Amino acid sequence: MNRSEELLKRLPNDIGGQPGAPIQRTEHQYLPWEKRCHALADILDMRKIVSTEEKRRGVESLGAEMIGKLTYYERWVAAFANILFQKGILTPGELAVKMEEVAARHSRGTAA
Amino acid sequence: MIAGLVKDEGDDPRFHAGDKVGISVRFPVGHYRVPHYIRGKKALVEEVVATPAIDNEAEGFGRNVGLKRHYYRVSIPLSELWPGYAGSPHDGLRIEVYENWLEGI
Amino acid sequence: MHPHDHTPVVAADEAPGYYEIMETAVRELLVAKQVIAAGEIRRHLEVLDSRTPQLGAKLVAKAWVDPEFKKRLLANGRTACEEVGISFYENTELTVLENTEKVHNLIVCTLCSCYPREVLGLPPDWYKLTPYRSRAVKEPRAVLAEFGTVIPDNVEIRVSDSTAMIRYLVLPRRPDGTEKMTEEQLAALVTRDAMIGVVPVEFQKGRVQ
Numbered sequence: 001m002n003r004s005e006e007l008l009k010r011l012p013n014d015i016g017g018q019p020g021a022p023i024q025r026t027e028h029q030y031l032p033w034e035k036r037c038h039a040l041a042d043i044l045d046m047r048k049i050v051s052t053e054e055k056r057r058g059v060e061s062l063g064a065e066m067i068g069k070l071t072y073y074e075r076w077v078a079a080f081a082n083i084l085f086q087k088g089i090l091t092p093g094e095l096a097v098k099m100e101e102v103a104a105r106h107s108r109g110t111a112a
Numbered sequence: 113m114i115a116g117l118v119k120d121e122g123d124d125p126r127f128h129a130g131d132k133v134g135i136s137v138r139f140p141v142g143h144y145r146v147p148h149y150i151r152g153k154k155a156l157v158e159e160v161v162a163t164p165a166i167d168n169e170a171e172g173f174g175r176n177v178g179l180k181r182h183y184y185r186v187s188i189p190l191s192e193l194w195p196g197y198a199g200s201p202h203d204g205l206r207i208e209v210y211e212n213w214l215e216g217i
Numbered sequence: 218m219h220p221h222d223h224t225p226v227v228a229a230d231e232a233p234g235y236y237e238i239m240e241t242a243v244r245e246l247l248v249a250k251q252v253i254a255a256g257e258i259r260r261h262l263e264v265l266d267s268r269t270p271q272l273g274a275k276l277v278a279k280a281w282v283d284p285e286f287k288k289r290l291l292a293n294g295r296t297a298c299e300e301v302g303i304s305f306y307e308n309t310e311l312t313v314l315e316n317t318e319k320v321h322n323l324i325v326c327t328l329c330s331c332y333p334r335e336v337l338g339l340p341p342d343w344y345k346l347t348p349y350r351s352r353a354v355k356e357p358r359a360v361l362a363e364f365g366t367v368i369p370d371n372v373e374i375r376v377s378d379s380t381a382m383i384r385y386l387v388l389p390r391r392p393d394g395t396e397k398m399t400e401e402q403l404a405a406l407v408t409r410d411a412m413i414g415v416v417p418v419e420f421q422k423g424r425v426q
Contacts, residue, residue: 002394010148016327016378017149017194022350023363024341033237037340037401039261041246043253046307048176056329057143057172074236080243087174088185090246098242106232124267126394145380147327163310165382183381186314190355190376199358208381 012064034073041076050083058083122164125182126211133186134215140153142171145182146213149193154217155186158206167210175182234294265339272303273336273386274407276313277418279389291315294386298336305335314375315388315419316414322375323361323414324385325353331379337409343415354378364415377426380388387412392420 030038044050050058058079059067067075084090127133137152145168164180187206191197233241235301247253278296280287290297294311298304305311311333314322326332327350332340343349353360357374361367368374377385389411395403 008141011144011328013328014144014147015347015351016147017355020348023343023348023352023360024346025364026346028342030241030339031237033233033240035262035265036242036244036258036337039265040240040247040253040409042265042306043261044255047253049252051171051174051176053143053168053171059329060143069238070147070220073240077236077240077243081239084243084247088251089242089252093247095242098246099238102233102238102241102245131267145328147378147380149327161310161381163382165308168381183383185328185383187375190357190374196300199356200373203357204373204375205354206375206377208379208383210381 007064011060012067013060036072037076040080044080049089050087051081054083059108121164122179124180125184127157127160127182127184127214127216129157129159132216132217133184135186135209136213136215144167145169146209147171150188150207153159153188153192155188155209155214157184158187159185160183161208165210168211169210177180183208184212186214204214225238240347268335269338270336270407270409270412271404272338273333273409273412274404275301275400276303276336276386277388277405277407277412278404280313280388281403282400287388289386295319303336310383311336311387312377312383312385312390314414315375316390318390320373320375321414322377322385322387323353323357324377324379324387325350325352326379327351328380329379331384333384333412335384337412341409361415364410366416387414389414390417391417394422395420 026062041052042053045052055076059075061082062070062075062078070078081090081095085092086100118127133155133172134153135146135150135153161183164182166176166178166180185206185208188207189201190203190205191201193205197203237319243254244258276290279301280290286297289300290313294313295305295309298311299340305426325344329342330345332344334340349360354376357376358368359404365400379385391403392406395406406420407414407417408418411418
């Protein structure tokens, strides 16, 4: 069986029944930005801008490596960026410029 | 029953509680919600989900209009999903499957 | 029990990481373009914070004391929730699964993390991570044992894997010795994990609850 087909045939999240490790009952306090990300997802879905299903597909499209290395909400925000670009709601350039501006705010603000 | 009413495609569910169905085998590229582990298995329809819905494989790509079909909550014994299943023979899965993934058997 | 968690819209004093910067930038651009309204996120955070397992526990306790409510809850979880003022998101339904002496239910989402958020709040990490998702549908008894729950072989286990618009909530069995308790006292016994189905509701007489 050609290995590369399997990458397309089975999504990285389709793991039901695969061998798994013991369950660690990890919980973490949701970080404020994670909750904001969740709120954003709900609003985009309710306003029918990006549906929950589109978000799921967007996360799947990140591919196995990113899915493995990004945390749960990191995957969401990366997926949202891509989807919003595809829909012409944001452009990569304007998001990049805005991200520089947001990052610079904090470094300005932390003059000791 | 009101005479003269013509039903639209998808108004009536194709399957009903108690029907035996087969889960199709195919490999959609890009987005699906029927996991590999149930494909090709036989299942029993436990319940028809009353509200018809858009095909979520297409919805994942932004299609939020179009013909709606039904989901079905089906059951499959775990012993049929997993060779050598070590538990009660009555242990079972319940899962929702969209109408276009089910075949009458 | 869960304290009411007030989530600030703007992060406190730590340097935001790359993804937080991205989230902030996306949000601000969407507001600037009037795709979403200013304050909409803040408002929705309050809604999210108000959804905790206490809501699910109230439903369970009410079902335990009120047989007619229980029938309605099992027949249509969403409308029974709406009856007590718990709204549901569009296009989601709720099916409540009753545990009995013959049947034990547990819920999972193998493909992602579908969860009855409207009545339980946000899910725990373990529910969203690979081990639970991959193993709950294949070896539920071993998974339950890892939570300290042993289900006898003569009890049927039903694992519900959410894939579409139905969300599940387990209605756990009412423990013995609680016959004289009020609805509020009963609700205080019901944990989030019992409503996922990985542990029973416990009550020990004489213990201060």
